[in-house]
Amino acid sequence: MQESRNEVLSDKVVNMKPSGIRKFFDIVSEMKDAISLGVGEPDFDTPWHIRDEGIYSLEKGRTFYTSNAGLKELREEICAYMHRSQGLRYDPLKEVLITVGGSEGIDLMFRAMLNDGDEVLIPQPSYVSYEPCALLANGKPVIIPLKNENQFRLTPQELEAAITPRSKILVLPYPNNPTGAIMEKKDLEAIAQIIIDHDLYVLSDEIYGELTYTGSHVSIASLPGMQERTIVINGFSKAYAMTGWRLGYACGPAFLIAQMTKIHQYAIMCAPTTSQYAAVEALRNGDEDVMMMRESYNQRRRFVLQKLGEMGLPCFEPMGAFYVFPCIEEFGMGSEEFAQKLLEEEKVAIVPGTAFGDCGEGFLRISYAYSIENLREALGRLRRFVQKRR
């Protein structure tokens, strides 16, 4: 095998640290019989009527590129959805872009907006992509460490303290992976004026928006003065259990979507055609599936919280996504050490909080996108593990 020659590679990429998840994955995959609470995707299959539309589109020979921005009928359905769920009006021709998963939209917005040294405010713990994507776009990530005592919501004080004259984009990752935190309307209202005063733009990653267990999800774009400075990122992965279809979308002001579309056009061409046809069906006839899955996650969320309570692991009640984020500080070891020992002794894979930022130290991300039997068994083992250490 040829040796690695870093001098021929981009410094920026070589110096980028690999995802903490990746590291953990390598350890876990060695262990064949481990059970896991470590996945960041639904355990449901994509509802059959949605898969069927995808298959049908293939049978009909719809195997060509779509327009760069995506199928017009899909963009129209997305606009209709944004209106019925958030009361927001978007122009399907100018303000919507269909992307390859929500992740592509994150990358596109950063690349479309950032000049050297522009700062991106990234609350953490949060999804692993924001920081590296900001770096790749020559931006400067500025981390805002969130606190357990605030249930990992972003407070106006924390935001204010992080803003500098170079601040340009605020990432708002709610409902949050890995903490399960949400920002309710009042929380969003408390930061909206600061965002406007400092002329920030918001990347509102709402990929878990449909999985909110108290009231319904509120997009910051629906607040006065915010739609024109927000890119809403969403997609089909979580709400419709379509992770493998790789389909997301971005909604926002036309001038910004136009530039994002330009990059998308050169780098991607268009999102997968089959997935786009399936997604039209998801938005037209999938509301009931979403409701059913949300109810099922909510039951499991309560179950996991109950079990964590019984074993005495402190944890705030998360109201979104499908994660809980218990604190393991009392055991005097770091998250990674805890996760590794748990894996070795009890063969349970749980992702350490540090995979989502340094301030995730002292926490674990437990995914409850599993069957009750799996949750019961894994949490039983976790219980045994913590009891041995008390």
Add this chain to the structure above:
Amino acid sequence: MNTMNTLKEKILAMIEKNSRIGTKDLAVFLGTDELEVAQALTEMEEAGIICGYHTMIDWDRTGIEKVTALIEVRVTPQRGKGFDDIAERIYKYPEVNSVYLISGGYDLLVTLEGKTLREVSSFVTNKLSTLDTVISTATHFILRKYKDHGTIMTRKYEDQREIVSP
């Protein structure tokens, strides 16, 4: 009949799929307390809403011989009683699994379980078709059950996801 409240509806949705969930777990899943769940269950049992807690068995996998038949039955309805009397005469046979009144080309759909083909056909010829009001019967034997009560019989769930992912 009083209207279902949402707790009862949710309990039914859950135990319809798995009747073995205990009251304690049900209470946790639904975010309520055990007493309320137990009371709702009792009320629904007494009201005849919950009629039993059966087990789904894939007999094909046991090696034990069983034959299931669907029988279409055309009957002459009786004045003042409609189909109720004849339905009762049929459903009282213990080997009869279910009896439905059907709209369309025939009147009653009867499902029947027997040990052998002969047993089923002797029930149809000797008991069912000799009933006064029965005009005709058509018997269909089930060759294979792919899905029953919402459960796919031919496939076991397998988690195909990566073991950890962001």
